[in-house]
């Protein structure tokens with residue numbers, strides 16, 4: 001499915017999020033706060049849209065994804081990034097090699113998200129950080145109702161006009177609805193072995209940034 005959306009992935013994102021996704025991505029970098037010399041894993045990086053703000057901030061970022069179609073489009077658009085093919089449930093990296101790990105709009109797509117979070121923990125050094133950027137639940141009920149109707153009705157019909165594979169945006173809407181809320185994701189991160197988890201809501205909770213630290217060994 002991701003191979004099929006790769007070609008028009010970035011432009012579709014901009015249209016469907018009404019340009020908000022650029023702001024969300026900047027907040028991810030600020031929260032992970034990469035330091036000079038640190039190596040950051042961006043899991044489920046797709047075409048590298050989520051990795052690029054890290055590179056622009058001067059960090060060394062490794063974009064990793066299992067869709068060859070996404071990686072090919074990414075490598076053409078961002079040739080300087082070290083794109084790596086790998087499955088988030090069995091990462092091709094040794095233990096503790098990253099100072100920080102992040103995943104944007106990708107954890108929801110990993111078949112077993114807790115296994116993905118546990119793999120991210122394994123490849124992070126003790127004391128290293130994680131930021132998960134994912135769709136979540138609007139916190140204000142009247143706004144939640146408007147948003148749900150956008151997701152289930154407007155988004156699939158807009159996607160028909162701008163995406164190279166509109167059916168996948170029906171899947172997007174359904175998978176957002178089925179995804180746990182802020183507290184639910186925090187509990188799953190703890191279950192995977194991460195330390196105390198906190199989160200920031202963005203755009204009224206449409207997106208949440210969950211962050212934590214790998215406990216010392």
Ligand SMILES: C[S@@+](CC[C@H](N)C(=O)[O-])C[C@H]1O[C@@H](n2cnc3c(N)ncnc32)[C@H](O)[C@@H]1O
Nearest residue numbers: 002044045046050065066067087088104106109
């Ligand atoms: C919605 S895209 C997000 C891309 C990018 N992080 C962004 O923010 O634009 C989700 C990505 O998750 C990837 N993905 C899904 N399951 C995966 C897995 N098990 N291992 C690695 N990547 C996976 C897909 O190939 C796709 O590129």
